[in-house]
Amino acid sequence: MKIGIVGGTGHIGQGLACRLSHNHEIILGSREKDKASEAGECIINALNEKGIKSKCTGATNQEAVDEGDIVVLSVNYKYLKATLEPLKGFEDKIVISPINPIGKGDYFYYDPPKEGSAALAVKSLLPKSAKVVSAFNNISANKWKHIDEELNYSVAVCSDDEDAKKQVMNLVNEVSKLKAIDAGPLAMSSVVESITPLIFNIAKYNDMKDVGVKFI
Ligand SMILES: NC(=O)c1ccc[n+]([C@@H]2O[C@H](COP(=O)([O-])OP(=O)(O)OC[C@H]3O[C@@H](n4cnc5c(N)ncnc54)[C@H](OP(=O)(O)O)[C@@H]3O)[C@@H](O)[C@H]2O)c1
Numbered sequence: 519m520k521i522g523i524v525g526g527t528g529h530i531g532q533g534l535a536c537r538l539s540h541n542h543e544i545i546l547g548s549r550e551k552d553k554a555s556e557a558g559e560c561i562i563n564a565l566n567e568k569g570i571k572s573k574c575t576g577a578t579n580q581e582a583v584d585e586g587d588i589v590v591l592s593v594n595y596k597y598l599k600a601t602l603e604p605l606k607g608f609e610d611k612i613v614i615s616p617i618n619p620i621g622k623g624d625y626f627y628y629d630p631p632k633e634g635s636a637a638l639a640v641k642s643l644l645p646k647s648a649k650v651v652s653a654f655n656n657i658s659a660n661k662w663k664h665i666d667e668e669l670n671y672s673v674a675v676c677s678d679d680e681d682a683k684k685q686v687m688n689l690v691n692e693v694s695k696l697k698a699i700d701a702g703p704l705a706m707s708s709v710v711e712s713i714t715p716l717i718f719n720i721a722k723y724n725d726m727k728d729v730g731v732k733f734i
Contacts, residue, residue, distance in 0.1 A: 519689075522586020523547055524579045524593060524601060527557045530616055531592035533662025534654065535561050537669075537693045539572035546574055547582025554578075568665065580605055588612045588689070590654075595619040595636050599643065608648040612682045615640045615707070616654035618714040625722070626715035630708055637676065637707035649682035651675060652707035653690060653698075656714055658728040669694035671730040674701035674710040699733050 519542045523531045526546035535544045539561060546561075548554035555576030565572045583589050583605050593601045595617050617636035621629035633639040637652035644650065653675045661669055673690045675698050677683035687698035701710055717729040 519543070520545060520585050520587050521689075522577070522582030522584075522589045524582050524589060524591050524605070525597075526582065526590075526592055527553050528592055529659035530654065530662065531590070532557060532561060533659040534590060534592070535574050536565065536663050536665050538689070539574040540565065540570050541692055542573070542689075544572075544574040545577045545582045545585045547577050547579040549579060551576055551578050551581075565665070570665075580607075583607050583611070586611065588614060588686070590614045591617060591640060593617070595631070595639075598636065598639065602640075602643050608644045610647045610649070612649045612651060612679075612685060613640065613644060614654065614686060615650060615652045618655055618711045620715045620718070626718040628708075628712035628715050630711070634705070635708035635711050637704055637711070641704060649677065649679040650704060651677040651679070651682050651686045652704065652710060653686050655707075655710050656717060656731050657696075658730070660728050661730065669696050669730075670732065671695075672697050672699050672733040674699050674713075674731075674733070676701045676704050676707040676710060678704045697732075 522545040524547045527548045546554045558574040558576040615637040631639045641650045690698035
């Protein structure tokens with residue numbers, strides 16, 4: 519499968535590329551293609567040193583959309599609208615939102631847009647035929663990047679398109695010991711996104727690092 523990552527030069531984009539690029543072709547998107555090419559080469563070299571062959575090409579964000587069978591929107595919520603505005607070609611694509619709109623004062627809090635969640639805001643900004651799936655919201659990018667570490671977590675997946683949800687769940691289940699959990703329709707994405715400020719606060723108040731979740 520080809521997986522395009524819009525904003526792929528960032529933390530979670532690079533982390534996902536580290537874990538998925540040996541099984542799939544990653545098209546790492548950026549506003550600056552050179553930046554993405556550099557990041558892609560770093561990932562290939564780091565994996566190569568561990569004897570893992572990978573495919574990760576630097577690209578523009580538009581190329582990541584055009585070439586991806588699945589497109590991940592790996593940008594901060596505050597840049598979502600500006601990032602999507604110039605991009606075209608999302609029709610019929612599976613689009614994954616790992617986006618968590620989070621505010622920070624003395625503590626972290628969920629700060630959803632008027633649509634109810636970041637994933638629902640994504641849906642409102644894309645063509646009707648785009649199949650929006652929320653996933654990868656609750657695992658820290660550091661965990662994705664440290665490829666020697668086992669990922670023994672749950673990944674809650676929400677979508678209104680059952681086939682797209684299944685495909686993303688299969689993708690999740692390929693990685694380490696991750697277990698995809700069907701968390702219902704996209705309307706439930708607000709609950710999944712709001713777990714992230716909870717785990718940030720748990721990390722902060724209990725002096726823990728990269729807290730994750732597991733549903734058993
Ligand atoms: N980091 C995590 O541990 C983690 C875990 C789960 C979910 N998430 C979610 O994943 C999303 C991405 O998080 P991240 O930590 O990977 O973000 P990030 O590293 O801060 O940024 C991702 C990419 O966004 C682009 N960007 C930066 N400033 C921008 C601007 N002003 N306008 C448009 N694009 C801009 C950059 O790509 P270019 O400069 O190359 O264009 C950057 O590499 C967030 O919504 C977050 O809630 C993050």
